[in-house]
Amino acid sequence: MVFQKDPFNVIIGGVGGQGNVIASQVLGRILLPKGYVITIGETYGASQRGGAVMSHLRISAKDQFSPLIPEGQCDLLMALEPVEGLRILGQYGNPSVVSLINTRPIHPIEIISGQTPYPDVSEVLRRIGELSKGVWAFNATEIALEMGDPIFSNMVMLGALSMLDMLQIDRQGFEQAIGGLLSSGRLAQNLEAFDRGKMAVEKI
Amino acid sequence: MSIIAQDTPGETVLLMGNEAIARGALEAGIKVCAAYPGNPSSEITGSLAGVADEFGLHVEWSVNEKVALEVAAAASFAGLRGLCTMKQNGLNVASDFLLNLNLTGCEGGLVLIVADDPGALSSSNEEDSRAFAKLGDLPLLEPATFQEAKAMTKWAFDLSEDLGLPVLVRTVTRVSHARGNVLLDELPRPTKKPRFDTSRPRIALPVLTNHKLLREKLERAGQVFETSPFNFYRGPEKPELLIITCGSGWMYSLEAVANLDLNERVGILKLGTTWPLPEQMVLNHLSKADHVLFVEEVSPFLENNVKELFAQNCVDLGLKRFSGKATGTLPDIGELNPDIVISTLQDILEVFYEPVSAEYALRAKEISDQLVPERPLGFCAGCPHRATYWAIKNALALDGRDGFVAGDIGCYSLGIGPSGFSQMKTLHAMGSGTGLAGGFGQLNAFGLDQPVIAVSGDSTFYHAVMPALTNASYNKSNLLLLLLDNSATAMTGFQPHPGTGKTASGQDAPILDLEVICKALGAQVEVGDPFDMKATTETILRLLQDVEGVKVLILRRECALVRGRTQKKLFNMEVDQDLCLGERCGCNRLCTRVFKCPGLIWDEIAGRARIDEAICTGCGVCAEICPSLAIRKEVV
Ligand SMILES: Cc1ncc(C[n+]2csc(CCOP(=O)(O)OP(=O)(O)O)c2C)c(N)n1
Numbered sequence: 001m002v003f004q005k006d007p008f009n010v011i012i013g014g015v016g017g018q019g020n021v022i023a024s025q026v027l028g029r030i031l032l033p034k035g036y037v038i039t040i041g042e043t044y045g046a047s048q049r050g051g052a053v054m055s056h057l058r059i060s061a062k063d064q065f066s067p068l069i070p071e072g073q074c075d076l077l078m079a080l081e082p083v084e085g086l087r088i089l090g091q092y093g094n095p096s097v098v099s100l101i102n103t104r105p106i107h108p109i110e111i112i113s114g115q116t117p118y119p120d121v122s123e124v125l126r127r128i129g130e131l132s133k134g135v136w137a138f139n140a141t142e143i144a145l146e147m148g149d150p151i152f153s154n155m156v157m158l159g160a161l162s163m164l165d166m167l168q169i170d171r172q173g174f175e176q177a178i179g180g181l182l183s184s185g186r187l188a189q190n191l192e193a194f195d196r197g198k199m200a201v202e203k204i
Numbered sequence: 205m206s207i208i209a210q211d212t213p214g215e216t217v218l219l220m221g222n223e224a225i226a227r228g229a230l231e232a233g234i235k236v237c238a239a240y241p242g243n244p245s246s247e248i249t250g251s252l253a254g255v256a257d258e259f260g261l262h263v264e265w266s267v268n269e270k271v272a273l274e275v276a277a278a279a280s281f282a283g284l285r286g287l288c289t290m291k292q293n294g295l296n297v298a299s300d301f302l303l304n305l306n307l308t309g310c311e312g313g314l315v316l317i318v319a320d321d322p323g324a325l326s327s328s329n330e331e332d333s334r335a336f337a338k339l340g341d342l343p344l345l346e347p348a349t350f351q352e353a354k355a356m357t358k359w360a361f362d363l364s365e366d367l368g369l370p371v372l373v374r375t376v377t378r379v380s381h382a383r384g385n386v387l388l389d390e391l392p393r394p395t396k397k398p399r400f401d402t403s404r405p406r407i408a409l410p411v412l413t414n415h416k417l418l419r420e421k422l423e424r425a426g427q428v429f430e431t432s433p434f435n436f437y438r439g440p441e442k443p444e445l446l447i448i449t450c451g452s453g454w455m456y457s458l459e460a461v462a463n464l465d466l467n468e469r470v471g472i473l474k475l476g477t478t479w480p481l482p483e484q485m486v487l488n489h490l491s492k493a494d495h496v497l498f499v500e501e502v503s504p505f506l507e508n509n510v511k512e513l514f515a516q517n518c519v520d521l522g523l524k525r526f527s528g529k530a531t532g533t534l535p536d537i538g539e540l541n542p543d544i545v546i547s548t549l550q551d552i553l554e555v556f557y558e559p560v561s562a563e564y565a566l567r568a569k570e571i572s573d574q575l576v577p578e579r580p581l582g583f584c585a586g587c588p589h590r591a592t593y594w595a596i597k598n599a600l601a602l603d604g605r606d607g608f609v610a611g612d613i614g615c616y617s618l619g620i621g622p623s624g625f626s627q628m629k630t631l632h633a634m635g636s637g638t639g640l641a642g643g644f645g646q647l648n649a650f651g652l653d654q655p656v657i658a659v660s661g662d663s664t665f666y667h668a669v670m671p672a673l674t675n676a677s678y679n680k681s682n683l684l685l686l687l688l689d690n691s692a693t694a695m696t697g698f699q700p701h702p703g704t705g706k707t708a709s710g711q712d713a714p715i716l717d718l719e720v721i722c723k724a725l726g727a728q729v730e731v732g733d734p735f736d737m738k739a740t741t742e743t744i745l746r747l748l749q750d751v752e753g754v755k756v757l758i759l760r761r762e763c764a765l766v767r768g769r770t771q772k773k774l775f776n777m778e779v780d781q782d783l784c785l786g787e788r789c790g791c792n793r794l795c796t797r798v799f800k801c802p803g804l805i806w807d808e809i810a811g812r813a814r815i816d817e818a819i820c821t822g823c824g825v826c827a828e829i830c831p832s833l834a835i836r837k838e839v840v
């Protein structure tokens with residue numbers, strides 16, 4: 001498959017601790033063997049501690065691009081948390097972006113302390129829809145919790161991403177990519193998470 | 205198997221800049237690596253530690269950067285290749301040794317990697333450590349891509365041996381913490397036996413002789429750099445605008461030129477060897493352009509050095525226009541990004557750029573500004589530091605003399621913000637909290653009656669607090685130090701330290717007992733559990749009010765993320781929706797509005813507190829807070 005655009009720009013966003021970095025790394029490792037030049041920029045460091053985090057993934061057939069995507073140039077958004085999706089569109093969105101959203105909120109401390117309310121999730125999704133060409137959404141955290149650990153939600157989301165048919169993500173590529181990256185004891189569970197994500201995602 | 209150890213020359217893999225540096229060191233055949241962690245540098249030594257056994261390396265987390273550089277230098281003095289890695293603040297600590305080491309030179313390749321953090325994304329300061337290369341007359345390399353990070357590190361060892369000088373490699377966050385394609389080369393397995401040549405002592409004296417020798421070595425470095433493949437030019441023969449760039453600036457410049465379609469008008473001179481400058485090469489390119497723009501992070505280092513070079517040669521070169529940080533064309537603080545470079549080129553060359561319609565951009569920004577809440581950093585759910593600050597806050601409130609915390613560096617630095625109830629009022633370098641608190645303690649004699657509490661993490665203690673504590677004891681200060689022993693260097697990625705009983709490569713190590721050390725340094729020592737917030741509050745209050753002299757309270761609880769790796773939740777938590785009185789309680793929502801653990805949220809619709817089961821780690825601490833006993837813990 002050749003992308004309509006080169007570089008093709010993917011942003012994975014979420015909250016520190018949700019496994020953003022691993023998700024971007026897995027995606028990069030799925031695409032690398034297909035001959036692409038991949039660049040992944042990460043915003044972490046102190047932001048591990050519950051802050052907003054983002055990974056910028058650039059996929060190109062020819063060049064190594066900068067680890068930061070210029071504003072307004074995100075082609076595909078995968079948000080592990082709904083308002084984080086909207087935060088990213090505010091800066092990197094454009095009318096042809098496709099968005100995949102985990103609908104399960106994580107409350108920032110200002111919300112917990114009651115300074116502001118968490119916005120209505122359906123309103124957030126509606127606005128994301130307004131700013132995207134297409135939106136896919138579901139509660140990935142719930143599936144991960146059913147599996148016994150919220151940490152699987154990033155792999156659930158990657159399974160869902162494979163359904164969008166925008167990147168060449170297949171189960172075999174996923175399995176190869178997580179081998180050597182995640183502890184082998186959890187391989188089966190990560191594959192299950194991937195499969196369940198595939199089944200669960202819906203276009204809205 | 206670790207990807208940096210993959211013995212598959214010719215294969216392309218995806219590596220983080222820091223892993224690429226580590227791989228470069230392996231391909232150079234290093235034997236010793238020593239470091240103190242610090243972002244964005246930690247993964248270099250972290251990943252080498254993981255393959256230490258396999259490659260027969262000695263890899264260590266040293267107690268601080270100065271010692272780390274000394275350990276790596278010893279390897280070099282004995283003829284082996286040594287690597288030392290640190291973040292920008294680390295070089296300040298190591299600089300005293302470095303600025304003597306430059307005079308004694310080295311034997312086996314010695315490479316010092318310093319990772320700067322433009323924008324201070326995970327730092328307490330923003331500094332450009334390239335200044336040390338100039339200060340110490342040391343050769344400086346700056347990788348711009350992942351492939352270069354590997355290749356340059358490898359070459360730096362050859363260069364170091366060639367010159368007999370340590371070589372500085374300066375990387376930045378967006379190179380170190382980003383990932384990209386890297387082509388693997390051969391992995392040698394050197395077997396050289398180390399030997400220190402006693403006929404060539406490493407002594408800086410006589411200083412002037414050695415300083416002269418150093419200047420000569422540096423001059424030779426400049427000659428070598430003239431033909432380095434890490435310096436190259438891309439663009440038209442006579443560009444309208446010449447960009448001179450290095451490091452992260454290279455990819456941003458490329459991106460900007462491509463987005464604005466300026467290939468015919470703009471040329472980019474990309475330098476990988478930035479001190480000393482490859483002078484002839486730079487002069488040659490200066491002669492072909494009338495307008496020069498410097499793109500670099502953070503300080504105008506290249507900019508000033510090139511301008512200096514220009515000034516010496518201006519008779520031949522004629523008039524030039526220079527744009528950069530000095531002219532206010534680019535910001536002289538913070539990090540760069542493609543957008544900043546794009547808009548700078550737009551202004552200079554008057555070209556149009558609109559990646560999305562202005563109308564969409566405005567609407568997107570409005571919607572997100574309106575709906576998206578801020579998400580500041582905070583302690584993790586179940587973090588012992590939150591409980592500690594809760595106790596500090598209550599103790600200082602009970603004391604009532606406007607006391608405060610003299611802070612230090614680590615996760616617990618978040619005590620400056622809402623998550624640590626804003627108790628921390630000073631924050632500087634590692635160890636400075638205790639140094640300052642010892643100083644405040646001396647002011648009691650002049651009438652200062654505010655109690656001061658120093659805090660230090662366990663790793664910070666070994667790094668720089670021990671001298672400050674010794675000083676306080678010796679000079680009879682009045683000091684209370686809370687040692688927040690969470691069994692890890694948590695902030696930078698949970699590295700082991702002398703208190704954990706493990707080495708970098710996972711071997712058993714003697715535990716250097718904090719209690720014993722503090723006692724030996726003259727302090728009265730007590731130990732407590734931060735999760736018992738009531739007892740901790742009382743202890744702090746008693747130590748502040750009733751005990752004179754130097755006191756250390758060790759508060760011991762594992763970091764929640766470390767604990768979460770091996771242990772299940774301690775408790776299943778639940779908020780009893782009948783017992784929780786919501787806003788009617790009169791506690792002013794102590795649990796959420798004040799305590800603010802992200803695992804305990806406020807359910808707007810129910811008007812009650814609720815546990816977020818995806819976040820709560822089951823530490824049980826919040827159960828102590830609710831006056832109605834609505835937060836219940838049940839042993840798992
Ligand atoms: C001179 C220097 N070296 C390294 C760092 C990077 N750094 C920031 S915090 C920290 C240590 C934190 O460990 P610890 O004191 O145990 O506190 P914790 O994060 O575990 O709470 C380090 C190494 C720094 N800021 N300054």
Ligand code: SF4
Pocket residue numbers: 049582583584585586587588589615690694695763764765766
């Ligand atoms: S990483 Fe550990 S020490 Fe740091 S905030 Fe999280 S729980 Fe606390």
Ligand code: SF4
Pocket residue numbers: 585586587777801802803804815819820821822823824825826827
């Ligand atoms: S038990 Fe309470 S304090 Fe501990 S993590 Fe859960 S919500 Fe936070």
